[in-house]
Amino acid sequence: MGRGRGVCGAVAAWLVIGLSVAVAAPASREPPARFDLDCTLHHLVKRRMVTVRTHFRVDLEQRRWCENTCEAVNELTLAADLATLSSRPVAEGPVVTARTVVINRRSGQMKDERITSLDQDMVMDDVSEGVCRVRPYTDIDRKLF
Numbered sequence: 001m002g003r004g005r006g007v008c009g010a011v012a013a014w015l016v017i018g019l020s021v022a023v024a025a026p027a028s029r030e031p032p033a034r035f036d037l038d039c040t041l042h043h044l045v046k047r048r049m050v051t052v053r054t055h056f057r058v059d060l061e062q063r064r065w066c067e068n069t070c071e072a073v074n075e076l077t078l079a080a081d082l083a084t085l086s087s088r089p090v091a092e093g094p095v096v097t098a099r100t101v102v103i104n105r106r107s108g109q110m111k112d113e114r115i116t117s118l119d120q121d122m123v124m125d126d127v128s129e130g131v132c133r134v135r136p137y138t139d140i141d142r143k144l145f
Helices: 002-024
Strands: 034-045 048-059 064-067 074-079 082-086 090-092 095-104 109-118 121-135
Touching: 034 109, 048 082, 048 121
Parallel strands: none
Antiparallel strands: 034 048, 034 121, 048 064, 064 074, 074 082, 082 095, 090 095, 095 109, 109 121
C-alpha cells in the first residue's frame, strides 16, 4: 500500500508542477512576422464564377512578398488590420497593368485587383475576392538547388 501512495503522490506532484508552469508561462500568441498564405479566390470570367488558387510568401519584417514560384519580389505596406501587397506596374507598349492585393489580417479576406490602363485611361478593372489561410513560412529567397 505504501508503494501505491508513492506513485499517486508523484503523479500529483508532477501535475501540480505542470499546472504551475502552465499558469506562470505567459499566454502570448504573437502573430508570425513571416508566413505563407494559401488563398482561394473567386473570379468572374465571361459571366461565370471561376475558383482560382494562389500561394503567397510574406515577410512583414522586411516588408516584402512574392507569389507562387517567387519570380518577382515586391513590397508591402501595413495599416491597422490590412496588409497591402503591391507589384510594379507592367507595361506592354501603351498598356499598363497595376496590381494591388489587400488582405484583412484578422479575417483572412482578400481582394486582388488589377487595373489596366491605355494612355493613362483605365480600360479594365479585374477583381478577384476570397480568403487566405496562414501556412508555415517557406522563405522568399529559397532556391530549389
